[in-house]
Amino acid sequence: MSAIKQTSVPVFSDSVAAPFSGVSRLSARTLGFYLALGAALTFFALPIVWMAGIAFTPSGEYVSDSLSLLPAHPTLAHFEALWRDGFPGRLANTLIVAVGATLLALSLGFLASYALVRFRFPRRLDHAFLLLVLVIKMMPPIVVAIPLFQLLKGLGLLDSKLGLILVYQVYTLPFCIWMLLSFVRDVPLSLEQAASLEGAGLLRRLWHIVLPLCGPGLAATFIFTLIMAWNEFLFALLYLSTPSHFTLPLYVSNFITENETFWGQLMGIGLLSSLPMLLMAGYVQRYLLRGFAMQMK
């Protein structure tokens, strides 16, 4: 603690110190700041550190000595057990469904948000459409779960990846439209006007002008939507029934509710299934701020 304080005080006082405040008062405030920061970091990080520790702890050791965070005798036994138990298949299911749902939402959402920004709608239908999108965003998904079950049954898509990709659009499509709207707005209209005067049609303008300029926005939206679909639980629970078709959140839930004592394996799945998202978290954080700033416009 003292080491942290010593190295950090100069940085902090450079930026914040007001000319009048005394030295003792400043260091008390600095100490308070780092105490609060330390408490916050502990609260948010400790459960994740604990999960990682348990995933490498041999069964039986975590019962006797559960306050330690790191295993005394690290083991890969839980991961081997998971590998044999069919984890790779569930990972593949999740990947296909999440990427499929994201790509579908991104392409339909891109076309729609382009039209909403650039086209004149008859009778203010664009406002009606945006209102619908907003209502869907607010709607609890369980409300439509029963009719969707019957819809999927009628289409013969129950218990299938395609069916899940389809119903995930309840979450992903409104989100994509909302996010992409502001990115498309940032593309200068003049570029398209010039291209249009030279005879470029809709598809060429979309492909050669709007799409490349929306690149970063599309990437950020892709990642957010992917995380959303990757972690989805309710629809997977309701519409999948064959264990080999399960996605990872559903696979985790089976371990929680039935085999509560296999903590090592449970935390192993937790770690493996969230690792890709955790790795992306660092990358997307600057987009996160921008994304929320845009939702307010």
Added chain:
Amino acid sequence: MLFRSRLQLLLLMSPATLLLAMLTLYPISQILINAFSYVDYVGAERQFVGLDNFVELSEDWFFAGAIKNSLSFSVLASLLQVGLGLALAVLFDRQFAGRRFALPVIIYPMMLSTLVCSAIWRAWYHYDFGFLNNALLSLGLEPVQWLFDPDMALFSVMLVDIWQWTPMAFLIILAGLQSIPADIKDAALTDGARGWRRFRHITLPLIMPQVLLALLLRSIDTFKLFDKVYALTGGGPGNSTETLSLFIYKQGFKFFNLGLASAAALLMLTIACALSAVYAWRYVGAKS
């Protein structure tokens, strides 16, 4: 110049519109019909019964409990998340060593699947071996029945939600704080406004739209609560953590009581719309 071609507009809009109509407008119309019907699941027959389903719901103490739990969870959890998020955002609205590494750590939980969060916390809440009770014991305190005490269970679920989603409130409010122009901050400093007074009279009014947005998004999300109670308590003990989502799930997918489930879903949709309308109105009001 806006583009005017009706044909192109139709081509661009119809895929998304058709898909959304199929996935939401059609289901909502079905809910509207089923809510006033007796639905025989096996024979796939429907019979109009007027308000019977709603009368049955009003006499169902499980449903009353679910409404009470969902609303109190939503109000309390979203207020706590926004309050904590605000405090965190003020903490992070400055430069300090290691900020670049501290920020991702804070937002990790919201990247996790709710089921993974629930798995961690279910292990932590374990009465005999759980991390929390071990910590309490080592401090010389009594262990707590986190998930099996009816008065405690809803708060234990709430703590998990606070852990997972405070980061979202934090990010929204931080975005607001960082968009305050530097000259306003400087002007406040030269006027001698410092500490709590400066926060209360200058900073807080400026970030009010973001605070309200965070409150809106979090209260709507907490109102939907399903995954955590499904994984942590299953609605129990008794009905102490039963929520509206869980009630509809059980009626529809366990007891195949489609009429009753649809009536409950219709009520839930109404509450969610009313909630968002109130906030949208307040939010627009705060903006102008």
